[in-house]
Amino acid sequence: MAFFNWNSEMSVGIPKIDQQHQKLVGFLNELYEAMQAGKGKDALGKVLNDLLLYTKTHFAAEEQVMSTHRYPGYEDHKARHDKMARKVKDLHEQFRQGSLASPIQITNFLKDWLAKHIMETDKKYGPFLAAKGEK
Ligand SMILES: [Fe+2]
Numbered sequence: 001m002a003f004f005n006w007n008s009e010m011s012v013g014i015p016k017i018d019q020q021h022q023k024l025v026g027f028l029n030e031l032y033e034a035m036q037a038g039k040g041k042d043a044l045g046k047v048l049n050d051l052l053l054y055t056k057t058h059f060a061a062e063e064q065v066m067s068t069h070r071y072p073g074y075e076d077h078k079a080r081h082d083k084m085a086r087k088v089k090d091l092h093e094q095f096r097q098g099s100l101a102s103p104i105q106i107t108n109f110l111k112d113w114l115a116k117h118i119m120e121t122d123k124k125y126g127p128f129l130a131a132k133g134e135k
C-alpha cells in the first residue's frame, strides 16, 4: 500500500487539476519509497527539487484559472500557496546546506499539508470553476 493514496473524495471536480494533484501525491510516494529502500538523502534531494518545481507549476496553474474567472477566494488562496512555496524552498535550501531535519518528518509534513490544502482550500473553488466550464 502506498504511503499516500489518492481517493475520489479528494477530487475538486476538474480533471486537469485532479491530475496535477495526483502527480504531487506521486512525488510524495516516490520519496517515501526511496526512504523505505534506505535511499533517503539522494532521493530526498531529487524529490524536493521535483516538488519545488512542480509545486510552482501547479500553484501558477490554479492561480491562473482562479484569476481568469475572478474567483472570490483568490487572494486568500494565493497567500496560502505563497506561504507553502516559501516553506518548500526553505526545506530545499536546508537540504543543500546539509541541515535538514529527519526525512520522515518532512514527508509527513508535506503529505499533511497537501491533503489538508486540497480538502479545505482547493475543493472550495471546484463548483465555482466547474460552473465556468473548467474541466
Ligand atoms: Fe492544488
Ligand SMILES: [Fe+2]
Residues within 6 Å of the ligand: 062, 077, 081, 117, 121, 122
Ligand atoms: Fe491550491
